[in-house]
Amino acid sequence: MSLIFFLSSLVLVVLLWAQRRRVKELKKTRRELQLEENRVFSFLHSLGEASSQGVRSKELYRLIVEGCVRILEATGGALYFVDREEKMLSPCFLTEKAPPFVMLPEVVPQPVSPAYHDHEESASAAHSFLRLHTILRGQGLLGEAWDWPGPKFLTREELPAELVKQGLDAALISPLRYGNRTVGVLALGNAPKISFSKGGLELFRIIMEQVAFALYHQTVYHEAGEKKIMDRDMNIARDIQQLLLPAEAPTLPGYEISGINIPACALSGDYFDYLKIDEHHLGIAIADVSGKGVPASLIMTMARSVLRAQAAGQSSPCEVVKLVNRQLYPDMKEDMFISMAYVTIDQTNNTAQLVRAGHDAPLFYHAKDAVVEKLNPKGMAVGIDSGEVFDRFCTDFPFYFESGDCLLLYTDGVTEALNADGREFGIERLISCLKKNATQSASDFLKKLTEELQDFVAHQPQYDDITLIAIKKI
Numbered sequence: 001m002s003l004i005f006f007l008s009s010l011v012l013v014v015l016l017w018a019q020r021r022r023v024k025e026l027k028k029t030r031r032e033l034q035l036e037e038n039r040v041f042s043f044l045h046s047l048g049e050a051s052s053q054g055v056r057s058k059e060l061y062r063l064i065v066e067g068c069v070r071i072l073e074a075t076g077g078a079l080y081f082v083d084r085e086e087k088m089l090s091p092c093f094l095t096e097k098a099p100p101f102v103m104l105p106e107v108v109p110q111p112v113s114p115a116y117h118d119h120e121e122s123a124s125a126a127h128s129f130l131r132l133h134t135i136l137r138g139q140g141l142l143g144e145a146w147d148w149p150g151p152k153f154l155t156r157e158e159l160p161a162e163l164v165k166q167g168l169d170a171a172l173i174s175p176l177r178y179g180n181r182t183v184g185v186l187a188l189g190n191a192p193k194i195s196f197s198k199g200g201l202e203l204f205r206i207i208m209e210q211v212a213f214a215l216y217h218q219t220v221y222h223e224a225g226e227k228k229i230m231d232r233d234m235n236i237a238r239d240i241q242q243l244l245l246p247a248e249a250p251t252l253p254g255y256e257i258s259g260i261n262i263p264a265c266a267l268s269g270d271y272f273d274y275l276k277i278d279e280h281h282l283g284i285a286i287a288d289v290s291g292k293g294v295p296a297s298l299i300m301t302m303a304r305s306v307l308r309a310q311a312a313g314q315s316s317p318c319e320v321v322k323l324v325n326r327q328l329y330p331d332m333k334e335d336m337f338i339s340m341a342y343v344t345i346d347q348t349n350n351t352a353q354l355v356r357a358g359h360d361a362p363l364f365y366h367a368k369d370a371v372v373e374k375l376n377p378k379g380m381a382v383g384i385d386s387g388e389v390f391d392r393f394c395t396d397f398p399f400y401f402e403s404g405d406c407l408l409l410y411t412d413g414v415t416e417a418l419n420a421d422g423r424e425f426g427i428e429r430l431i432s433c434l435k436k437n438a439t440q441s442a443s444d445f446l447k448k449l450t451e452e453l454q455d456f457v458a459h460q461p462q463y464d465d466i467t468l469i470a471i472k473k474i
Contacts, residue, residue: 057092058092058093060214060215061079061092061093062093064079064093064186064211064214064215065077065078065079065093065094065095065186066095068186068188068204068207068211069095069188071203071207072172072188072196072200072203072204073196073200074172074188074189074190074196075097075098075099075189075190075191076094076095076096076097076098076099076188076189077094077095077098077186077187077188077189078091078093078094078095078098078101078130078186078187078189079091079092079093079094079184079185079186079187080092080135080142080184080185080186080187081183081184081215082146082182082183082184083134086137086182087136087137088134088135088136088137089134089135089136089137089142089143089146089184089185090134091130091131091132091133091134092184094127094130094131096127098127098130098189099163099166099167099168099169099171099189099190099191100126100130100163100166100167100168101140101141101142101163101168101171101173101187101189102130102133102135102140102141102142102163103140103162103163103166104126104129104166105129108125108126108129126166140160141159141160141163141171141173141187142173142185142187145173145174145175145185145187146175146182146185147175147182148173148174148175150174150175150205150208151172151173151174151201151204151205151208152172152173152174152201153170153171153172153196153200153201153204154170154171154172154173155170156169156170156192159171167191167192168189168190168191169189169190169191169192170189170190170196171187171188171189171190172187172188172189172196172200172201172204173185173186173187173188174186174187174204174205174208176208176211176212176215177212178212178213178215178216179216181216183212183215183216184215186208186211188204241267241268241297241300241301244301244304245259245261245271245272245273246259246272246273246274249274249442249443250274250276250282252282252345252347253347254347254350254473254474255345255347255401255471255472255473255474256441256442256443256470256471256472256474257274257284257442257469257470257471257472258441258442258443258445258446258469258470259272259274259446259467259468259469259470260446260450260466260467260468260469261465261466261467262413262450262462262465262466262467263465264413264462264463264464264465264466265465267294267296267297268296268297268300268465268467269288269289269290269291269296269297269299269300269465270286270287270288270289270300270411270413270465270466270467271285271286271287271288271289271300271303271304271467272284272285272286272287272409272467272469273285273304273307273308275307275308275311275312276312277311277312277313277314277315277344278312278313278315280346280347280348281315281344281345281346281347282344282345282347283311283317283320283342283343283344284342284343284344284345284409284469284471285307285340285341285342285343286340286341286342286359286409286410286411286467286469287300287303287338287339287340287341287359287382288338288339288340288359288411288412288413288465288467289303289336289337289338290335290336290337290338290339291336295336299332299336299338300338302328302331303324303328303338303340303382306323306324306327306328307320307324307342310323310324310327315344315346315353316344316353316396317342317343317344317353317354317355317396318353318355318394318395318396320342320355321340321342321355321357321382321394322387322390322391322394324340324382325357325382325383325385325387325390325394326386326387328382328383329382329383329385329386329387330386332383336383337358337381337382337383337384338357338381338382338383339357339358339359339360339381339382340355340356340357340358340359340381340382341354341355341356341357341359341360341362341409342354342355342357343362343407343409343471345401345471350400350401350402350473351398351399351400351401352398352399352400352401352407353396353397353398353399354375354377354396354397354398354399355377355379355394355395355396355397356375356376356377356378356379356397357379357380357381357382357394358379358380358381358382358384359379359381359411360410360411360412360415361374361375361376362374362375362407362408362409362410363375363407363408363410363430363431363434364399364405364406364407364408365405365406365407365408365434365435365438366402366405367402367403367404367405367406367438367439368402368404370435370438372431372434372435375397375399375407377395377397378393378395379393379394379395380393380394401473402473403473403474404438404439404472404473404474405472405473406434406438406442406445406470406471406472406473407470407471407472408430408434408468408469408470409468409469409470409471410430410467410468410469411464411465411466411467411468412464413462413463413464413465413466413467414430414453414466414468415427415430416463416464417453417456417457417460417462417463417464417466418457418460418463419456419457419458419460420458420459420460425453425456425457429452429456430449433448433449433452434449436448437449438472441472442470442471442472443470445470445472446468446470449468450468453466
């Protein structure tokens with residue numbers, strides 16, 4: 001009986017001891033869960049504050065990586081960002097002890113497993129390489145992660161052998177996707193004998209959703225800021241460019257001259273100018289640089305400077321344009337050129353000369369018989385040939401102004417303007433408008449022409465720069 005009592009007491013003691021141990025373990029687990037919950041809450045709170053306050057990008061990247069390393073109990077981590085062209089990943093932030101997630105070249109001292117980060121020289125060299133190394137989409141582990149549907153936990157056996165040799169023993173890697181856009185890739189790694197926290201993958205998945213949102217928000221914030229700065233700079237550039245165009249028509253006894261430039265973008269690749277050659281001659285130039293926007297406007301500015309430098313004292317437009325071509329050709333890219341028409345007028349006898357360097361044929365209205373003639377001498381665009389061929393095509397075309405005659409210079413933005421049906425304004429409409437309105441003053445004619453052009457295109461967007469010059473003999 002006493003033996004039975006003893007055994008029963010022993011069993012009860014063992015059960016009580018086991019129960020107390022279980023309660024102690026549960027309390028420890030609860031504390032650990034509470035600490036983990038606090039860490040996650042603190043991290044997400046910091047992330048939210050950083051996003052709403054628009055902190056510097058580098059500080060946000062550091063906060064994300066170090067926070068994830070702390071919560072997931074990783075050895076180190078790395079954040080890579082998708083570039084603007086969406087072709088490669090660029091490193092944003094790496095912790096000092098981040099295991100290499102890419103293959104290191106032989107020239108870089110290799111981290112030595114198991115405690116590679118204790119080898120300061122190797123770790124420093126590897127870290128320096130990784131901070132500068134970009135990764136193409138689909139290249140290596142991180143490049144492949146770009147297109148993963150979600151986070152992955154990779155064990156030693158699942159990782160590439162080369163990365164294991166470099167000290168990577170386990171990894172949590174995730175594409176950072178918001179909506180249909182991947183903004184980056186985040187990787188956490190552990191060295192041997194260091195384990196991720198329990199339930200790490202699910203926790204990692206939850207955190208990655210918030211990280212992706214924060215990075216997307218930061219990207220939009222910076223893009224908006226960059227756009228604002230760019231818009232301001234473009235407006236300044238537009239104002240400067242407008243200063244390079246004639247502010248008013250020149251005074252030429254017996255003539256009315258009017259010009260207008262309507263850019264398709266903030267900056268124009270079209271150009272027109274009035275150049276005083278000497279006491280009796282005036283030059284009128286119109287040009288169209290291939291392309292639009294900033295590159296075209298820069299070439300236009302170069303052409304203006306060169307033309308002005310060469311025009312003084314030279315009444316032959318052909319000789320001027322030859323010199324312009326020779327000077328601009330070395331600086332022109334293969335896919336760029338300038339079409340140009342340049343007219344000189346001798347006010348003493350009303351004679352004029354035209355050179356047409358690949359430009360649309362000017363239209364000449366003869367008041368005597370109300371006929372419009374295309375002035376179409378041969379000529380090739382500036383910047384295509386160094387001069388040997390260009391000079392053979394370049395020629396002066398003489399003509400004469402009589403009372404009521406009107407010369408119209410224009411760029412192809414006029415004739416190629418499209419309406420809602422996809423039809424072009426065309427040369428025939430331009431000729432018709434010139435015939436109808438040539439008896440008006442030069443400025444009134446251009447006003448009528450732009451109104452007719454606007455009525456034709458209606459609300460269709462303008463795709464090309466428009467420039468017009470009217471020269472009327474009174």
